[in-house]
Amino acid sequence: MKHLLVSIFLMSFTILFAQSSKVSVQEGAEFKESKKERFAGIISTDKTGYYAIRSKKSTHFLEHYNKKLNKTLFTELNLKEGKKDKDYEFTLSLNNKIYVFSSFKNQKLKKKFLFSQSVNKKTLQVNNDLKKIAEIDYSSKSRYKSGGFSYEVSPDSSKVLIHYGLPYKKDENQKIGFHVLDVSTKQLWAKKMNAPHKSLSNIQDYRVDNDGNVHILGIVYEGDTRKYKRRGKPNYHYEIVSYYSKGTTVKKYPVKIEGKFLTDMQIQIGTNQNIICAGFYSSQGTWSVEGTYFLKINKNSRKIVSKNFKKFDIDFITQNMSVREEKRTKKKKAKGKNVELYEYDLDELIIKPDGSVYLIGEQYYVRVVTTTTTDSNGNTRTTTTYHYYYNDIIVINFSAAGEVKWAEKILKKQHTINDGGFYSSYVACIDGDNIFFVFNDHVKNLYENDKNKYSYFTKSKKSSTLVMVEINNKGQEKKEVVFDAKNYPILVRPLMSSQVSKNEVILLGQRKKVNKLTKLTFKKSKSQTY
Amino acid sequence: MKKLIFPFLIFLSFYSIKSFAQETTPNDNSYYFDDDGVSEARNLIKFNSIATLSGEVSFSYERILSKTFTVEFRTGLIMPHYIPDYYEVLEYSESVIKNEGIKGGYSIGVQPKIYYFKAPELAYTGLQLRRRVYNLETQSLTYSDIYIVGGIQKIIMTRMVIDFSTGVGFRLKTFEKINPNDEQSNKELTLVLPLALKIGYIF
Numbered sequence: 001m002k003h004l005l006v007s008i009f010l011m012s013f014t015i016l017f018a019q020s021s022k023v024s025v026q027e028g029a030e031f032k033e034s035k036k037e038r039f040a041g042i043i044s045t046d047k048t049g050y051y052a053i054r055s056k057k058s059t060h061f062l063e064h065y066n067k068k069l070n071k072t073l074f075t076e077l078n079l080k081e082g083k084k085d086k087d088y089e090f091t092l093s094l095n096n097k098i099y100v101f102s103s104f105k106n107q108k109l110k111k112k113f114l115f116s117q118s119v120n121k122k123t124l125q126v127n128n129d130l131k132k133i134a135e136i137d138y139s140s141k142s143r144y145k146s147g148g149f150s151y152e153v154s155p156d157s158s159k160v161l162i163h164y165g166l167p168y169k170k171d172e173n174q175k176i177g178f179h180v181l182d183v184s185t186k187q188l189w190a191k192k193m194n195a196p197h198k199s200l201s202n203i204q205d206y207r208v209d210n211d212g213n214v215h216i217l218g219i220v221y222e223g224d225t226r227k228y229k230r231r232g233k234p235n236y237h238y239e240i241v242s243y244y245s246k247g248t249t250v251k252k253y254p255v256k257i258e259g260k261f262l263t264d265m266q267i268q269i270g271t272n273q274n275i276i277c278a279g280f281y282s283s284q285g286t287w288s289v290e291g292t293y294f295l296k297i298n299k300n301s302r303k304i305v306s307k308n309f310k311k312f313d314i315d316f317i318t319q320n321m322s323v324r325e326e327k328r329t330k331k332k333k334a335k336g337k338n339v340e341l342y343e344y345d346l347d348e349l350i351i352k353p354d355g356s357v358y359l360i361g362e363q364y365y366v367r368v369v370t371t372t373t374t375d376s377n378g379n380t381r382t383t384t385t386y387h388y389y390y391n392d393i394i395v396i397n398f399s400a401a402g403e404v405k406w407a408e409k410i411l412k413k414q415h416t417i418n419d420g421g422f423y424s425s426y427v428a429c430i431d432g433d434n435i436f437f438v439f440n441d442h443v444k445n446l447y448e449n450d451k452n453k454y455s456y457f458t459k460s461k462k463s464s465t466l467v468m469v470e471i472n473n474k475g476q477e478k479k480e481v482v483f484d485a486k487n488y489p490i491l492v493r494p495l496m497s498s499q500v501s502k503n504e505v506i507l508l509g510q511r512k513k514v515n516k517l518t519k520l521t522f523k524k525s526k527s528q529t530y
Numbered sequence: 531m532k533k534l535i536f537p538f539l540i541f542l543s544f545y546s547i548k549s550f551a552q553e554t555t556p557n558d559n560s561y562y563f564d565d566d567g568v569s570e571a572r573n574l575i576k577f578n579s580i581a582t583l584s585g586e587v588s589f590s591y592e593r594i595l596s597k598t599f600t601v602e603f604r605t606g607l608i609m610p611h612y613i614p615d616y617y618e619v620l621e622y623s624e625s626v627i628k629n630e631g632i633k634g635g636y637s638i639g640v641q642p643k644i645y646y647f648k649a650p651e652l653a654y655t656g657l658q659l660r661r662r663v664y665n666l667e668t669q670s671l672t673y674s675d676i677y678i679v680g681g682i683q684k685i686i687m688t689r690m691v692i693d694f695s696t697g698v699g700f701r702l703k704t705f706e707k708i709n710p711n712d713e714q715s716n717k718e719l720t721l722v723l724p725l726a727l728k729i730g731y732i733f
Contacts, residue, residue: 057597057598057646057647058597058598058647058648059597081559081563082563083570084563084565084569084570085569085597085648087648104562104563104569105569106562106563106564106565106569107565107568107569107685107688107689108564108565108566108568108688109565113562115559115562130559132559132562142684142686143685144652144684
């Protein structure tokens with residue numbers, strides 16, 4: 001009887017949670033794909049539906065899904081040029097057109113060429129409009145070290161930056177190449193150059209603004225050695241190098257906090273085309289986080305107009321910690337020792353239309369366990385297990401002026417084994433003033449108020465549920481169930497899901513060979529406060 | 531004369547149109563793909579340098595059949611002098627084969643290979659079936675090998691190929707009995723750990 005009552009109580013909770021008021025769910029039909037095929041994400045949307053890329057080793061498929069999320073067409077990309085095979089690089093959606101970028105290594109010329117081709121949306125095949133975009137001369141290197149092409153798109157999608165590393169001699173500065181293209185992949189300007197100084201290496205981020213100016217973020221080592229730490233102090237700083245006026249004007253902006261380690265940094269083009277740079281810093285080293293850093297460069301004056309850093313307070317650091325952990329951390333703090341957050345990675349820097357910024361990080365680490373067992377016959381067996389942990393998400397909201405408005409930590413526990421975190425992590429979506437995080441959770445956590453008893457999501461279908469955490473403009477969070485995995489044939493892969501419109505997210509669900517797309521539409525909140 | 535000038539002018543006009551077209555065609559991408567057929571090459575011939583140490587002059591031919599699948603055929607001549615395989619030295623020092631007794635022989639083999647990325651480059655896995663027949667002074671000896679191979683193949687200097695592989699498998703040694711009444715088995719199963727370094731040419 002007692003068990004029955006508990007069950008009824010739990011069920012009522014589940015039903016209560018299942019009735020999400022903030023999001024509507026639209027499911028597509030299930031379809032089967034080979035396990036070897038890898039869904040690479042939605043690349044474009046239009047009035048007919050969604051376009052996606054799927055890959056299987058060196059073969060790539062373009063797919064079309066209608067508005068009901070059912071697959072209507074798929075085709076293998078034909079990247080042959082006569083009898084020669086080009087290699088697939090990436091696909092871009094520009095001005096409602098899809099472009100496939102491919103490359104060819106010419107062994108005779110010792111050059112690697114990058115080409116673009118538009119796609120016929122009716123047949124999903126590439127058109128006969130092959131255009132050379134860029135080239136890498138690898139005559140001084142092996143063809144296997146010829147490097148690769150990458151891209152960035154400007155915030156208004158009007159410019160594309162193609163960038164690549166070029167071979168360079170040991171005593172030279174790092175060599176890089178840029179090509180800035182318009183929406184029809186016509187080249188606006190291009191430049192091949194050596195990095196501004198030798199110590200600038202390890203380029204972390206590239207951005208192109210709406211005017212076609214290029215900004216790069218790199219690490220500059222201060223000493224002779226390429227080590228982060230020297231005599232306990234940081235031996236590096238970050239630097240933003242901006243190429244204005246088609247690369248004719250170069251400006252350098254050092255990003256540095258004296259005596260602190262900048263652990264993770266990203267740049268983004270903000271409203272009014274200002275450059276926003278934000279990240280984390282630490283007092284101890286490069287693997288922990290003590291606080292957050294913000295820097296803004298004005299587009300017109302090309303000067304740093306805002307520069308702030310803020311240490312996380314003890315309440316934020318201990319938020320979501322178990323009672324024991326919290327006690328230990330507070331004791332450490334009371335002794336005057338430094339307390340920091342560990343294993344956090346900076347994931348995204350999202351700019352809101354009002355100029356404020358969201359900085360999003362996630363605790364992620366891998367634990368490798370090797371066990372050796374000997375059976376009764378004396379045979380020894382060694383097995384290595386990889387444990388993937390994707391835990392709490394931190395969200396820091398900066399005002400347009402660069403002040404920290406609020407910082408929030410979303411409680412999330414995900415632990416899977418030997419799968420690379422296939423179903424772990426989250427997908428973030430901005431809708432107006434609110435930010436939503438969608439991720440897989442353990443069903444028990446829906447009615448568990450005690451943080452110490454929080455359970456890990458372990459990809460078990462029986463105990464999994466898809467949840468959504470909404471954070472409003474005041475930093476207050478609210479958690480809701482999107483759907484219960486028990487009643488759903490697949491589990492969602494958040495890392496393969498993406499925001500496709502202002503208030504819509506397409507989720508990819510997968511379980512063995514079964515695939516399914518699901519669309520979440522966020523509804524406007526009646527009130528912004530909870 | 532007029533009769534001659536007119537066709538000449540027509541020829542000139544055609545010629546100039548053709549020349550202009552060649553110079554200004556922006557969509558002619560043939561330059562980027564002209565690599566003297568290297569990327570279209572589907573055949574490789576290779577010489578196994580390590581096999582010479584074990585007394586075999588071995589050549590192989592690899593044919594690309596699909597994006598990731600190839601088949602390699604090998605053949606070799608066994609020379610009178612050789613260094614025994616290192617695992618034979620370790621485990622079978624009392625092997626029936628002695629350097630002084632060998633008169634020659636031959637080897638043949640086939641190996642289907644699957645490349646992880648795109649044939650015939652970089653990492654691959656294959657299954658090697660190989661037969662070596664030794665003609666000894668007093669008897670004949672046959673090695674029948676089956677082993678799984680993992681390797682890496684690279685194209686360097688436009689058409690030169692380097693292929694390094696290693697693996698593990700079994701070898702069935704079958705030798706002709708000198709005395710037919712000998713009760714001892716003429717078959718022996720051993721472990722085999724092949725190692726190959728091949729240098730070749732792609733065409």
